[in-house]
Amino acid sequence: MTDLPPDLAPATVVVAAGRPPRSPGAPINPPIELSSTYAAHPATGPDGVALNLGYGRASNATWAAFEAAVGTLEGGDALCFASGMAAISAALTVLPADGPLVAPLTPYNTSGALIGEVEAAGREIRRVDVEDTVAVIAALHGARAIWLESPTNPLMQVADLPVIIAEAAARGVVVVVDNTFATPLVQQPLALGADIVVHSATKYLSGHSDLLMGVTVTRAGTPDAAPDRWYAALLAHRTRHGAIAGPFEAWLALRGIRTLHVRHERACANAAELARRLGEHPSVSRVRYPGWGAMLAIEVAGSALDAERVASACQVWLGATSLGGVESLIERRRRYPGESVLVPESLLRLSVGIEDVEDLWRDLDHALRA
Numbered sequence: 001m002t003d004l005p006p007d008l009a010p011a012t013v014v015v016a017a018g019r020p021p022r023s024p025g026a027p028i029n030p031p032i033e034l035s036s037t038y039a040a041h042p043a044t045g046p047d048g049v050a051l052n053l054g055y056g057r058a059s060n061a062t063w064a065a066f067e068a069a070v071g072t073l074e075g076g077d078a079l080c081f082a083s084g085m086a087a088i089s090a091a092l093t094v095l096p097a098d099g100p101l102v103a104p105l106t107p108y109n110t111s112g113a114l115i116g117e118v119e120a121a122g123r124e125i126r127r128v129d130v131e132d133t134v135a136v137i138a139a140l141h142g143a144r145a146i147w148l149e150s151p152t153n154p155l156m157q158v159a160d161l162p163v164i165i166a167e168a169a170a171r172g173v174v175v176v177v178d179n180t181f182a183t184p185l186v187q188q189p190l191a192l193g194a195d196i197v198v199h200s201a202t203k204y205l206s207g208h209s210d211l212l213m214g215v216t217v218t219r220a221g222t223p224d225a226a227p228d229r230w231y232a233a234l235l236a237h238r239t240r241h242g243a244i245a246g247p248f249e250a251w252l253a254l255r256g257i258r259t260l261h262v263r264h265e266r267a268c269a270n271a272a273e274l275a276r277r278l279g280e281h282p283s284v285s286r287v288r289y290p291g292w293g294a295m296l297a298i299e300v301a302g303s304a305l306d307a308e309r310v311a312s313a314c315q316v317w318l319g320a321t322s323l324g325g326v327e328s329l330i331e332r333r334r335r336y337p338g339e340s341v342l343v344p345e346s347l348l349r350l351s352v353g354i355e356d357v358e359d360l361w362r363d364l365d366h367a368l369r370a
Helices: 010-016 061-074 084-094 109-120 133-139 161-170 229-241 247-257 260-278 304-313 357-369
Strands: 076-081 101-104 125-128 145-149 174-178 196-200 214-219 284-288 295-300 329-332 347-351
Touching (some): 010 061, 010 260, 061 076, 061 214, 061 247, 076 084, 076 229, 084 109, 084 174, 084 214, 084 229, 125 133, 161 174, 214 229, 260 284, 295 304, 304 357
Parallel strands (some): 101 145
Antiparallel strands (some): 329 347
């Protein structure tokens, strides 16, 4: 991949990272490499480092282009996976298992289900309100790892990542941060000292609701040193368990990253304006919005049925369960059996897209008043 000058702004990185080397006549976009099998070569290079032995489950040039772009954005080394949950499952699997795991009270519900399986297998899980920094730090005593979301999904709770990560590092606690909601445009947890970052690349990174992919990012290795231990563990897990992305998905996700900055900028501006107006709406009892990003949640002043009616009455907002695409989505999260009972029945999660904000407001306001 092309080497980039240091200290480029994220708006430039999303356009420039993951390109082929520049040479006369070379394409500016990487090709889609469609091959399961590669010609054999020695098991190790001249420096004794193990090489990929030529099978498509281990590596692919199109994955590498996507991974270069995400890694540059997050400030580390990335590995792509078949889905966000594949990346999350890999991260949970490689964490040290010989001690307690600290986790949010209300994480993304499928992440919570996996953490519940770990607990059922005998591991101690210490669940904390991530906004209560004192309680989180207390839970770190004797723990082996901490799983964080900030903001959390769907309650939009924000953790004090700099303080929590620093305290975890001082205690030797491994830190994983799901950065899907914030995106690397807002925060880079590795720079704060986190060990592993995960994303559902299905969401903001690819941004067009047309693929499933996940990604992990770990601290960057150096050419003269061994890879980061978590990178090595995650790569081994992906290769052995086969949770690999398709080359088409990787290529589409890389193309989506090219517009991440402008999409996110527009969506964030829309979300900020909608949060302001919703805070004054008579049919809304609470707005959950961290003050940045393109995700927010509202609690309808009424019942679960009232909230369902609001979502159903929208004509521009689409009732759907994903997020991070160009289109605006709305859904009542407690409609899912696995959602935490701590999530209010009337809560609607809003993924704000890039449409005209006045159209979004008229549609939502009409649905709330109806």
